[in-house]
Amino acid sequence: MTKRKSGGHPDLKMVNPNAAAIDIGSTMHMAAVNPDTDIMPVRAFGTFTQDLHDLADWFRSCGVTSVAMESTGVYWIPAFEILEANGFEVILVNARYAKNVPGRKTDVSDAGWLRQLHSYALLRGSFHPEAEIATLRAYMRQRERLTEYAAAHIQHMQKALMEMNLQLHHVVSDITGATGMLIIRAIVGGERDPEVLAAFRDVRCKSSMGTIKAALVGNDRPEHVFAC
Structure with missing residues (x-):
């Protein structure tokens, strides 16, 4: 009787070849796009507003339609809002989800690995309310703090x-x-x-x-x- 091999994984189907990803930092963001669209698929961008607009322009030139970002704190908010305003579909990913996915090579950057996972639809975005709800929530939270x-x-x-x-x-x-x-x-x-x-x-x-x-x-x- 032939033994059945175990541990193999079927080939994953790329769901979103136009995916990009950003590893958000306090002073610098590392962004990655599909290697087929640019000779330098991983680039560093500053966190000033103009840098974020340059990031959006680069994504657009590479044909990006969807962006996944990983961040702690509130550093992701300006990038999220500017990219969303530029027409990109943006999701915020909990770092724990990306780290728990096996198969990462050591020479792949954080942004590159995040982009790869996003292209295979292996990332789940955190809940982010619609713009009007987000505005109302910000006012309510500020009111609560002032009351305290x-x-x-x-x-x-x-x-x-x-x-x-x-x-x-x-x-x-x-x-x-x-x-x-x-x-x-x-x-x-x-x-x-x-x-x-x-x-x-x-x-x-x-x-x-x-x-x-x-x-x-x-x-x-x-x-x-x-x-x-």
Whole structure:
């Protein structure tokens, strides 16, 4: 009985001969195209905007239609956006997927290997939303960060007031409300008279002027006022 050979791999079919790839770096991008389209199929490009446009022009001259890029951090974003604006189909690849594919030769560059995998449709692109969704997501993430920063600053203000024994947070529901902010701004501006500070009470505030006045008798120190 003839033994069946194991370990063989059928020939892969090239799905996308017009594929290109970029190994994204912080100061330089290594790009690769099909060796049949250029005598120098692997080239280095800078990261300035003009360099990225030159990269797009080179891809176009080589007949590239699809580009795979591998990157960490956010260095890929400008290249992705410029190439996409130039009409290329662009995918961002997780480096782990490319490294887990066997068969790489040691003399093949990262960009060349990435291009080869992309030409055989062996790479899966990371999720990238449509332009409008990406814009909205950027705004929402920035808003979330600002909200977090604001919460931390409010805590710092409240801690500084407590260190001066100005118990404003006990007599107003929100120190960043109308009454709280008027009083804090006055304190930062140099006002120390509790009666004057209590006069900033908003008519909607539930605490009386007498209660607010008592809460604003403290032991102020310059460094604590500065922290407000």
